[in-house]
Amino acid sequence: MASIEKVSSNRVSSGYLTKYKFPSKSLGGLSTQFNVFLPSAASSSSPVPVLFYLAGLTCNEDTGAQKGGMLNKAGEEGIAIVFPDTSPRGAGVEGEEDDWQLGTGAGFYLNATADKWKKHYNMYDLVVEELPSALKKADLGLDFSRWSITGHSMGGHGALSIYLKNPGLFKSASAFSPAANPSRTPWGINAFTNYLDAKTRSSPPSEWLQYDSSHLLQSFSEEAHILVDVGTEDDFLKKGQLEPKSLEAVGKEGVEVRMQDGFDHSYYFISTFAPEHIAFHAKHLKA
Amino acid sequence: MASIEKVSSNRVSSGYLTKYKFPSKSLGGLSTQFNVFLPSAASSSSPVPVLFYLAGLTCNEDTGAQKGGMLNKAGEEGIAIVFPDTSPRGAGVEGEEDDWQLGTGAGFYLNATADKWKKHYNMYDLVVEELPSALKKADLGLDFSRWSITGHSMGGHGALSIYLKNPGLFKSASAFSPAANPSRTPWGINAFTNYLDAKTRSSPPSEWLQYDSSHLLQSFSEEAHILVDVGTEDDFLKKGQLEPKSLEAVGKEGVEVRMQDGFDHSYYFISTFAPEHIAFHAKHLKA
Structure with missing residues (x-):
């Protein structure tokens, strides 16, 4: 396995935020960057x-680190945060740069099976397997037996679906404004139609449902530790992109969905509630 | 006086961040934008x-709002924050876009007197007089009898020099990595040489010294309430752009300069100490 290589480092909070890069097998050998707050x-x-x-x-490994307002609380709680990128960069797939909802900046945290995308677009494997392995090998002082996951919007979809697909791997999951039912909402339908080679005739296809948090939650047999915040003035909520109610509709215990009055989809929303999300994860990570 | 016009608004912390614009007389009639956290x-x-x-x-009215990590603490303390832009935009002065240290994004919070710049580059008047007047007229709920000022780098120079030039106007001043002795350091010398029509033959000219915090502090007769943080790994400190020791050398009580071990010039540094700066100002604003 390739080793991670330091790109830059900034002292912040009670530690350092360090940017690394490494050639990722999941991404067809492309170099990917990520930040680690330690x-x-x-x-x-x-x-x-x-x-x-x-x-x-449209975001990258810097967005959450710079605007998320998470680091002071994480430093106080003694928790590391890993910020991956949102897609491969420079895969050279036709049309990759043409649509902000597909391709570069829009990896959707899945493994592509469609011929056009499958060589490079495997952010699921990167996040769940390759990046943790590379970090373990680097021996930075991260304890992956105490691991939780969070994210925003497409990344909220990623955090929840990855948590639900891997019972026992994470202590907790949270999300800001997640695309919580992507097999039935426009961003997800667009992404899944393009990235996934669906052979089943059901609607939605089972190949899509394996990345749909509202579907996955129905068969999640472990005790759930999930916190979701969504702003009532989120334009993407109004446009039907998020559907957090579909998570609630499952009726599973341990899933808290909070509608936050007047907040929108921006990092101003995230930074307001980030300390509460860090505290939520700290409770489960340090239990 | 022209009225301020709302551009956008985001719910954040315990309030809203609202972007406004108005045509500024200080900036030769150009429209300027600013954010207000209320x-x-x-x-x-x-x-x-x-x-x-x-x-x-190189920053603008959004940078501190997005990356500064100030809003949660300000909301908790019940303090508004106003984020002006750093220069006029689109003045059309020759060379304005050629150097990141001069012109657009580099107004230096002074009133230009050199012919080339003096029509538009009057950020001092904008910040000290015109913007407060426009905000008072808008009656948003800001109490300018309890007013403090902070800033970063060029803006740290701005905050300290504006505080020191206006005894009694502000309750307190603070700065992150300020250019604290600009009449003797490269950024300041470049800016003052270009913006100011210096007629005196002293070195540095008196026209420069009126914007130099280390000079102004010597004759500041009020009780000072000043907090300055500088990172020991700040490249601009190492390059002699900041010179915070020149503030300490004045030996004035009420001026605390803290060297923060391992921190650099970035917003990661600012966001780490922003809550402490907000608390410092809250103490003086609510005394």
């Missing part, structure tokens, strides 16, 4: 819990 | 204290 107290002999933050459409 | 409790019958945040080179 509290100074972390070491290989005293590793700290890990939170992954998955960003939304 | 806690929800603020009203014309119950106005709240005001903090101005002046951003640095």
